[in-house]
Amino acid sequence: NAGVTQTPKFRVLKTGQSMTLLCAQDMNHEYMYWYRQDPGMGLRLIHYSVGEGTTAKGEVPDGYNVSRLKKQNFLLGLESAAPSQTSVYFCASSYSAGANVLTFGAGSRLTVL
Amino acid sequence: LAKTTQPISMDSYEGQEVNITCSHNNIATNDYITWYQQFPSQGPRFIIQGYKTKVTNEVASLFIPADRKSSTLSLPRVSLSDTAVYYCLVGDMNRDDKIIFGKGTRLHILP
Numbered sequence: 001n002a003g004v005t006q007t008p009k010f011r012v013l014k015t016g017q018s019m020t021l022l023c024a025q026d027m028n029h030e031y032m033y034w035y036r037q038d039p040g041m042g043l044r045l046i047h048y049s050v051g052e053g054t055t056a057k058g059e060v061p062d063g064y065n066v067s068r069l070k071k072q073n074f075l076l077g078l079e080s081a082a083p084s085q086t087s088v089y090f091c092a093s094s095y096s097a098g099a100n101v102l103t104f105g106a107g108s109r110l111t112v113l
Numbered sequence: 114l115a116k117t118t119q120p121i122s123m124d125s126y127e128g129q130e131v132n133i134t135c136s137h138n139n140i141a142t143n144d145y146i147t148w149y150q151q152f153p154s155q156g157p158r159f160i161i162q163g164y165k166t167k168v169t170n171e172v173a174s175l176f177i178p179a180d181r182k183s184s185t186l187s188l189p190r191v192s193l194s195d196t197a198v199y200y201c202l203v204g205d206m207n208r209d210d211k212i213i214f215g216k217g218t219r220l221h222i223l224p
Contacts, residue, residue, distance in 0.1 A: 004156075033212060042200065042216035043157070050210050058211060090156045097210050101147070104156025 002026050006091050006105035013081045013112045021076040021108050023091030031094045032074035033058075033102070034066060036087040043090060049074055050097070081112045117201045122219040131188045133218050135201030138182050143207065146177060146184045149200040151217070157200060161186065188220075196222045 004025045013019055023032065030051050035043040035058075045058030049068040063085060065077045074093075078085055088109050092102040118136040125131045137146070145164050149157040161168055163175040163184070174187040188195055200217040 031210070035214070042198075043214040045211060045213055048211065056210065059213065092156070092212075094212075097205070097207060101159045101162065102149070102157070102212060104158065107154070107156055 004091055004093055004103050004105035006089070006108045008108060009106065010109050011111070013078075013110065015082060015112060017081050017112075018077070018079050019081065019110075020078075021089055021091075021110075023074040023076070023093075023105060025072055025074075025091075025093040025103070027093060027095075027103065028071070029093035029095050029103070030071070031096060031100070032068065033092045033094075034064070034074065034076045035090045035092065036060065036085075037090060037107075038087050046076065046089075078110075081110075083112045086110060086112045117203055117215055119199075119201050119215065119218045121216065122221065124221045124223060125191055126223050127192055128190055131191050131195070131220065131222075133186045133188075133199055133201075133220065134183055135186070136183045137201070137203045140181050140203050141205060143205045144181075144203045145205075146175065146181075147202045147204070148173070148175065148186050149202070149214075151198045151200065153197075157198075157214075160199075191220075191222050193222050193224060196220060 007022045033048040034046040047066040052071040055066045091105040094100040147162040150160045151157040161175045168175045176185045198217040
């Protein structure tokens with residue numbers, strides 16, 4: 001099993017460009033999450049989904065959009081990238097809510113020039 | 114979600130036992146305590162979870178006092194490879210959709 005796979009692993013964008021990060025999980029998990037992590041900081045929740053077709057805002061949702069059209073995929077979009085969105089992005093999934101164990105992807109490093 | 118407080122950083126030496134304490138004064142009845150470990154350039158990974166008293170696995174032990182207002186992650190005989198950030202989370206298995214991480218404890222193991 002691959003677990004949680006994130007693509008791409010690295011990307012450089014220019015300010016104003018758009019892009020989509022893809023998260024795919026093969027564990028039949030209901031819940032999926034997108035986090036960002038800046039140097040020396042913990043993880044901050046961007047958006048999350050409690051099931052196919054649902055999305056909700058996390059701590060820092062501004063500037064990002066998400067979609068969960070298929071249960072196994074959770075897409076994170078940047079419509080107009082800004083340098084402040086330079087970060088490492090982590091996707092995670094879990095079977096259900098709350099204290100259920102999260103499985104994380106390896107991360108996607110995004111640089112916005 | 115119960116808020117957690119843990120030390121920002123800790124140093125220890127190889128071979129020592131390391132204890133990282135997390136405070137969660139407003140923990141709710143149905144909340145579980147979960148610890149994650151994050152190595153540089155990797156996503157966090159689950160290490161241990163508990164509800165009360167003591168839980169032990171091949172990686173760590175988790176001690177939870179009767180009032181559950183704090184918990185202690187214990188790493189026996191640490192090695193350099195235990196250098197990582199450790200996160201303490203508290204949440205309800207059936208209720209809390211948002212999973213919020215704090216800044217964690219940066220553990221640095223010295224030779």
